[in-house]
Amino acid sequence: MNADQLSVNVGSVLFYRQLEPFSEEHHGGLGVSLSANPYAFLADTYAVPITADEFEHAALCYPIVFASESKIPVALMGPYPGVNVFVAQDGEMDPEAYVPAFARRYPFLPIATDGPRDPLGGSGRMVLCIDRAAKTISDRPEIPFFEHGQHSRFTRDAIQTCNEFENLARRTRDLIRILEQHDLFERMELRVPRANPDGTEAPSQKIEDCLRISERKLNALPDDVYIKLRNIGVPGLAYAHLLSLGLWPKLLSRAARMNAQAPAY
Secondary structure, eight states: OOTTHHHHHHHTTTTOOSEEEOOHHHHTTOEEOOOSOTTGGGTTOOEEEOOGGGHHHHTTTSOEEEOTTTOOEEEEOSSSTTOOTTBOTTSOBOTTSOOOHHHHTTTEEEEESSSOEETTEESSSEEEEEETTOTTEESSOSEESEETTEEOHHHHHHHHHHHHHHHHHHHHHHHHHHHHHTTOEEEEEEEEEEEOTTSOEEEEEEEEEEEEEOHHHHHTSOHHHHHHHHHTTHHHHHHHHHHHGGGHHHHHHHHHHHHHHSOOO
């Protein structure tokens, strides 16, 4: 896996497969059917972008790292691409796991029509799109997208969720700029232990290159700079992120248990 793959993965639209502009003309007769497992679409997604405001909750469940190139924070839901250890084979997500706001927008997604786009969104004019391939979308919906020619309550709430995410994304970009400005990032490797055929310990395998906040650099800041960052909550976010890295071994253990329980074919 090359060093930029994490940023490439989260820089794409992840689980969105057939995005198209949302309109009454094309989606007026559609809506969603209720699902017992609404987050089954996350089953193959191992890294989901999160916003700075989510660190407090996400850090209780997932290791949080920063993508090597884009520097976007991501929650690791699996040890490597294609594996999400929080979604069972039947599509049920662990009810105690935090659902990132990035995923809560699905099947809707605002797309920037001009300017650069990053994993957290874009700039300039935004067009609301929808993943027409979403399994919950139906032409016999339990919850329609439109009622009497107007957005339904469900659609209005979905649009509000998308708008709120864009605000959170802007604050996260501000955090990234601050971390870059003060050179607070350092490189790290995600590694998994390996064993030789005879059971002896083998060299660990590198899974991914990514970034973390350097506690050493943070503590070495001049007092006036540290106080300024403390007043806007940066140290608290940094320590939530750093503490979350201790969940990496638990993530690997969870993956091992999932593999052991998988049916043999």
